[in-house]
Amino acid sequence: MFEQDFEAMLRKHQDIIDDKKKFSALVKDYFPDNIKNMNLLLMAYNMGIADDMSTASTINNTFAYRYVKQLMDDFGLSRANADWIVSIWCVCYGKKVLGKPCDINVQGKASGPAIKEEEQVSNGNKYGDLFIYKNSPDGAGLAVAGFRGSKRQSIIFQNRYGGKSVSEIGDSTFVGESLEEAILTEGISRIGNHSFEDCRSLHQVVMPISIKEIGDSAFEGCISLRSVSLPLLLERVGDAAFKGTGLKTIDIPKNVYYLGKRVCADCVDLDNIKIPENIDRITEGMFENCTSLKKIELCNSVVSIEDRAFFGCADLAFIIIPDSVISIGVDAFTGTDKQFIIQCSFGSFAEEYCRKNKIKYQLV
Secondary structure, X not given: OHXXXXXXXXXXXXXXXXXXXXXXXXXXXXXXXXXXXXXXXXXXHHOOHHHHHHHOXXXXXXXXXXXXXXXXXXXXXXXXXXXXXXXXXXXXXXXXXXXXXEOOOOOOEOEOOOOOHHHHOOOOOOHHHHEEEEEOOOOOOXXXXXXXXXXXXXXXXXXXXXXXXXXXXXXXXOOOOOXXXXXXXXXXXXXXXXXXXXOOOOOEEEOOOOOXXXXXXXXXXXXXXXXXXXXXXXXXXXXXXXXXXXXXXXXXXXXXXXXXOOOOOOOOOOOEEEOOOOOOEEOOOOOOOOOOOOEEEOOOOOOEEOOOXXXXXXXXXXXXXXXXXXXXXXXXXXXXOOOOEEEEOOOOHHHHHHHHHOOOEEEO
């Protein structure tokens, strides 16, 4: 009965799933006499399970593991309760509301959807023993330096080993691997430079809210990566981090203060993006050769558009440049749509730039 009621609630009020306050109030209204299950639902929701499901290509055991483990580690839930509530979310929201491919069935409180660490290793060792670690360069814990397991398509990155915390995926650790899914658990804060570069089969990455930095070229060349949900507390995305990926859209969290050079260059399927308020410059080649990019929103915090920022964006027909912009680099808009027009204010730097470079503009 609980399962059916939760599904009905989600279908009727799907429009507020992204509003934390309204959703929490709704759950409390629907299940006032079932405090335990209500709290379990909200625990998983506050971890971001709904957001991750909206971008996941498939909801399977590997996807579920992250949430089961975090509920046990952070909230002290039993394995049975964690499995049950995760399976409820996976089936009711992921499968029945979003229509995602889903390998999980609603579990009784005795067995669950998530992969058990012991089941992944045939020699009796724990799953965490298959990883190779080194000390993190910042001294904050351990960095993943490799993986010895034979099943490399889906890897679940642990957040502790040998009594020490695992804080990052090391530089160049999985370059060119046949990895398909990467599930990072809560506590890992950095994805290193070139960590997953040229993992051409990688189509799903689950990042915990603890991720603060994505390094240079971390996912460059991951052509199968069509969508990614960036954690809300992310602060820095390095040079070419998503260059040449299959991304169609990307939502940059408000907390991000730096987007590197060529961060989304050569993403030929990328069609829209919104720049958050903390970003003060569109860095060199940020969207170079994004041939499907049609819409870009710049905030009033942007002061500089650097060289080749939108070079080769053949579908970009217009852009609104705010008055805050005081610098536009060489070839910033070369190779855009033939009808490309800049919208700007009278007397702004952008108007002067358009006049000097003979670019069509419209005063707004």
